Amino acid sequence: AQIHCIIHSRTAEDLQVALLRGLHGNQKICTSTLNTSEHEKEMQQEKDGDVRLLIKDGAVVVTLSGLKATHTDIYRCAIQVFYPPPYQQLTGNGTLLHVLGxxxxxxxxxxxxxxxxxxxxxxxxxxxxxxxxxxxxxxxxxx
Known part of the structure; x- marks a missing residue:
């Protein structure tokens, strides 16, 4: 499954992306600090499958694999832009991810x-x- 997290600042270089789960985003699935010069970053998760981050066309594409039907939920991105100033904190509206099992x-x-x-x-x-x-x-x- 893929979730697209839009980066509103086209000049963002250093940022942190967190994938949140739940209606109010209270469960943090993963967090990664990225530099826009990096195009791909893989992360291993223990209980929620594998997570891969890819920066593409002004968005961070979060790919989740190894999901089960119990992972059906609302997922949202929280992006913090550290550089260049000013510091920005952005949170998406959420994407309903329905996993069929x-x-x-x-x-x-x-x-x-x-x-x-x-x-x-x-x-x-x-x-x-x-x-x-x-x-x-x-x-x-x-x-």
Whole structure:
């Protein structure tokens, strides 16, 4: 999943980006200090998967991987511009990230979709075995 954090200051060189989770952004997922001369920075997270930051076209693109359905929430960026002055602190409105996961119900649905194919295959095999038995019996009776 990707979240785009817009940098409003085109001259920003040194900044700190924090990814916040929750309706009010009370859970900090990651924080990274970046220099706009860096184009990519990878961070390892323990409980929320991997996070990769990429500076592109006046935005910090935060890529989250290894997410599960339980990670569905509102995510927002908090950006602090340290240099050049003046110091700025910006917080985004938030992005609703909906992570789809496989539930036991969806796996059951997949199984029931394959069931007619399995049933047809079994019926064809049973009919083929019956035909072979009839041919064998016919040759034995005629002999």
């Amino acid at each position: 496989r539930s036991p119900q969806s796996q059951l649905h997949l199984l029931t979709e394959r069931l007619p194919f399995i049933s047809v295959t079994v019926v064809v095999l049973v009919i083929a075995v019956i035909c072979v038995l009839i041919i064998i019996i016919t040759f034995q009776v005629g002999a």
